[in-house]
Amino acid sequence: MSEFFTPLLAWIGENPLWAGLTVFVVAFSESVAIIGLIVPGVVLMFGFGALIATGILEFWAVFWWAVAGAVAGDGLSFWLGHHFQDRLRGFWPFNRHPATLQRGITFFQRYGGKSVALGRFFGPVRAIIPLVAGMLGMPPLRFLAANILSALVWAPAYLLPGIVFGASLELASEVAFRLVALMILLLFLAWALFILVRTLFRLIQPHATTLVQLGFEWGQLHRGFRSISRSLADPNHPEARGLAFLATLLLLAALLFVLITGIVLDGSLTKKTDLLFYSGLQSLHTPWGDQLMVLFTSLGDIGPILWIALGVAILLLLQGHQRAFYYLFAATAFGMLAPLLLKYSLRIPRPPNSPDSLGPWSFPSAHVLRSVTLYGFLSIMIARTLIREWRWFPYSIAALAIGAVALSRLYLGVHWATDILGSLTLGIAWIALLGIAYYRHVEAETHPATLIGTTLLLLLSCGSYGWFNAAERSAVYQRTPEIVQISLEAWWSGQAGLPLYRNDIFGNKDHPLNIQLAGDHAQLADLLKPHGWHRAEMLGWSNLLRLLSPKAQLETLPIPPQAHDARHEELVMVKPLSDQRRLLLRLWSTPLRLDPDGLRISIGNVTLQSAETVIGMLTIPRTVRQFEQPIDMLRQNLVQLQDGVKLDPGTPTRLILKPRQ
Structure with a gap:
């Protein structure tokens, strides 16, 4: 992954002092009163940790610069509090937002001198506690001791998550940079969804009373809507804020669904956008990425949806919540039936190369609609049992699950982006409507902990089932290329059109495919075994912990494993050279067959691999970017093979193995 940071790496190499000062400024700013409330110190320290894992920054240099910045920042805040004392209440922003300062005072009075160390790790008060400590007269030496000791713990605590993430990206980049790009996309979308739902909820909640009042007054002016407005928009109802939030979602989602459906039926406005999303996500395919997305998509499969719905339904009936059971049934049934009716009514074709087993029609996505209606309604039930300040949380968790299913359908290439948007808006409109009725006519869940625990347990069981079957089920979404016959002369002379480099998301030609084989992989493995080669042990969950040595x-x-054309190698052989260096031979099958013998043609490469230790914690096998020596060493072994072997030592090296008698 270091190639991705080449400009940054070059700048740091030329300006190591400036890199250290940047770390100092970030840590300092994150700790200074007021400024620390604005500076995204956690995010930046996470980024520094990731750069440490890639080898761009050195751990101990970053550690000491971060400690120095944190101590200096807290020290300045303490001095400001000691100097101005109670006059701080009249300064901006405390004169406009006195609760901010009061929160720090309350925290300090509760924990005393320990609050200086504890406060550094609590976001809401971390930039206020040193100021309050000086303001309330904490002894300077006692503050200094707590300041330094907490900074020594704070720096590695904030760097370590980034280091782990960066090391994961380094390992993923050894497999395929597509996997790195997919991981970054997933993290960004998860963060964006979480923040979006929380922000939307907090924006609507303060205006809930006004929205309810407007709806109530409008309904009273129209005779046909008077009874509806009284039942749904009564501002004196104790659940008015929750009703307003759901009513707003209902209105927006219904309008968007009608708009999206019209655009989809027209087709001219969305064709290019759909193709852009489709092509972009198809370019990110890797085998591990496929398995992860199949796991995500399983959360919207009929089996898991019915399993979760049935488990919660049984719980509701056992607890005597019969009406809640009816609403849950309505939510689940709509998610099951609506996609079938709309698909065969609108008849929007799926993207090209979609599996035939999924049916021909695309709009809307049944997986997404089922997820929205079930997970969305469950989040409404759970949110109702929580205090108002925390009701956004179950909505955010549901959004993450629904977003995972939606992204997986796009990644797997079985839906257009407009299918996903239509499904989301229709599902949100339905659960908002159900939620409004549920708030009005059903008592809140009396055993929220049981409901939450049961839902999580059922969801985890479905996730576990999807995890263990992801590799097998991902085969459903893989495309089998058509077999092509080619003559020996055409292949031997380089006219087969085979790629000379591994596919890379940026088109970089830095992994040459320097060997081509016509013959059986097992036969080649047997022939190379006497020369020190053996089949490799591949990285998996069972042996992942070995990297921690x-x-x-x-x-x-x-x-x-490495990926080419979204597939892992079919044969990997290794030849040890020393304790820290080894040769690797990787082969991928192609759809070409040699005429008339039908020998399978494979392409691959021979590379040199070394071990690299990350900050003394993790050892990563890394491919050395030097390819001439490895292929020369393999050629020396190939020329010693027995009769029945034909070798062309050119570039790429071509090898024919006659079938065994």
């Missing part, structure tokens, strides 16, 4: 010899480490 910083002193491990390379030969004991599993080999991360």
